[in-house]
Amino acid sequence: MWSFFHKLGSPPWLYAISGVILRWLLPATIMALAVGMVWGLLFTSPDFRQGNSYRIIYIHVPAAVVALAGYYLMAIAGAINLIWRMKMADVAMRAAAPVGAAFTFIALFTGAIWGKPTWGTWWVWDARITSMVILLFLYLGVVALYEAFDNKEAAGKACAVLSLVGMVNIPIIYKSVDWWYSLHQPASIKFTGDSTIDSSMLYPLLLMIAAFYALFTCCLLLNMRAELLQREARTQWVRKLASAAEAR
Amino acid sequence: MSAPGTFQFCARLLHRQLLLAVRRPIDIGNPLLFFVMVVALFPLGLGPAPEKLADFAPGVLWITALLSNLLTSDTLFRSDFDDGSLEQLLLAPQPLYLSVLAYMLAHWLTTGLLLAVVAPVFAVMLSLPMAALGILVTSLLLGTAVLSLLGGIGAALTVGLKRGGMLISLLILPLYMPVLIFGSAAVEAAVSGVPAGPYLAILGAMVCLAIALAPLAVAAGLRISIDA
Numbered sequence: 001m002w003s004f005f006h007k008l009g010s011p012p013w014l015y016a017i018s019g020v021i022l023r024w025l026l027p028a029t030i031m032a033l034a035v036g037m038v039w040g041l042l043f044t045s046p047d048f049r050q051g052n053s054y055r056i057i058y059i060h061v062p063a064a065v066v067a068l069a070g071y072y073l074m075a076i077a078g079a080i081n082l083i084w085r086m087k088m089a090d091v092a093m094r095a096a097a098p099v100g101a102a103f104t105f106i107a108l109f110t111g112a113i114w115g116k117p118t119w120g121t122w123w124v125w126d127a128r129i130t131s132m133v134i135l136l137f138l139y140l141g142v143v144a145l146y147e148a149f150d151n152k153e154a155a156g157k158a159c160a161v162l163s164l165v166g167m168v169n170i171p172i173i174y175k176s177v178d179w180w181y182s183l184h185q186p187a188s189i190k191f192t193g194d195s196t197i198d199s200s201m202l203y204p205l206l207l208m209i210a211a212f213y214a215l216f217t218c219c220l221l222l223n224m225r226a227e228l229l230q231r232e233a234r235t236q237w238v239r240k241l242a243s244a245a246e247a248r
Numbered sequence: 249m250s251a252p253g254t255f256q257f258c259a260r261l262l263h264r265q266l267l268l269a270v271r272r273p274i275d276i277g278n279p280l281l282f283f284v285m286v287v288a289l290f291p292l293g294l295g296p297a298p299e300k301l302a303d304f305a306p307g308v309l310w311i312t313a314l315l316s317n318l319l320t321s322d323t324l325f326r327s328d329f330d331d332g333s334l335e336q337l338l339l340a341p342q343p344l345y346l347s348v349l350a351y352m353l354a355h356w357l358t359t360g361l362l363l364a365v366v367a368p369v370f371a372v373m374l375s376l377p378m379a380a381l382g383i384l385v386t387s388l389l390l391g392t393a394v395l396s397l398l399g400g401i402g403a404a405l406t407v408g409l410k411r412g413g414m415l416i417s418l419l420i421l422p423l424y425m426p427v428l429i430f431g432s433a434a435v436e437a438a439v440s441g442v443p444a445g446p447y448l449a450i451l452g453a454m455v456c457l458a459i460a461l462a463p464l465a466v467a468a469g470l471r472i473s474i475d476a
Contacts, residue, residue, distance in 0.1 A: 149476060154476030158405045
């Protein structure tokens, strides 16, 4: 058990294990995305009020769910880096920020597309949309702060502090924009009590959420591997890897 | 000579910061001047009709106060970082948590407090109803304290960077938003005759939370910036 954590601190081991994970996870993700997309877009019945336009839910909701989860992942990785000085947590945090920003942007963009036919407007300043915009700003702030430092170790720690401050703030921001009259429907998937979404629509949605989580993990791992290679460019194992790749 | 106690140390820090501010009155004047000028821009942009201005006044005053606070937070630790006294502060035996709190208190006394005092004059110029002036001052007093504390976090994280000025706004503006929402909502409530108490209570809760947590982040940020 503990040796697993110790190995996590070793870049070559992490690089190797993430390669093995990706070899299985990447095809599985693509498969799940394809199945979920075809199921959701072609084989579910249209909504009785929104018609076919609701089908964007299969992109919009998963992207939004994962974007929020990604921020917590980033903040927790940052905290691990601050507390236990694990370098690989720093790599994970660094890799999560741009991916999370991209997912947030996807959620906002698909939300705007969905809003046009259903609400008749591209954009409204309602609670959830506004908090997603602020989430995007928080992600971009982390990216910008990281780039501003020349000393990358300090950059990682500073970003960790910033993302932890942001984590305290997300509930406050969410609650503070919540008192506005909201156009957004309340959450329809509940773990307790009945969902207000029909099960024929729910299952492809759940599949898409799982697929987006997997997609996020793939992007994160790919990003982390690139970051690892860049950081360790002068070490023996990266050189060995490079010469092996050249020989092929 | 024995080292001063923690309370005495913080009191001296506060005294020093205030003295520095008073000796350079332009630094106190600049944010106020900025506030005045930006407020004067709104009638030019929106048109001088009093009822329209009164509608926008709570938001305008609050956004302007927020921006003028943002402008000054960049300089909070800058000069002490440059001349090395920040490093001495980190080495001092007194808890950093309390000494950075003294810094931010001094910052609030020289920016937020003064802003809250002069704001009613400009509120009248924007034809905000007289009944709302008291709430405006109270909400600014509470809100700018939160802004100073949050601004300290941004200042601590960017103090070691050469081009921190633009970055700090990207970092802390998202954190300012809840304060803006409740601050302007309190004033708007007072204008429309609804009790503003709940909004002020939430602002007060934010002050308490920020006093408890922000110095931790500021202290961590300063340590990182000095190490870098």
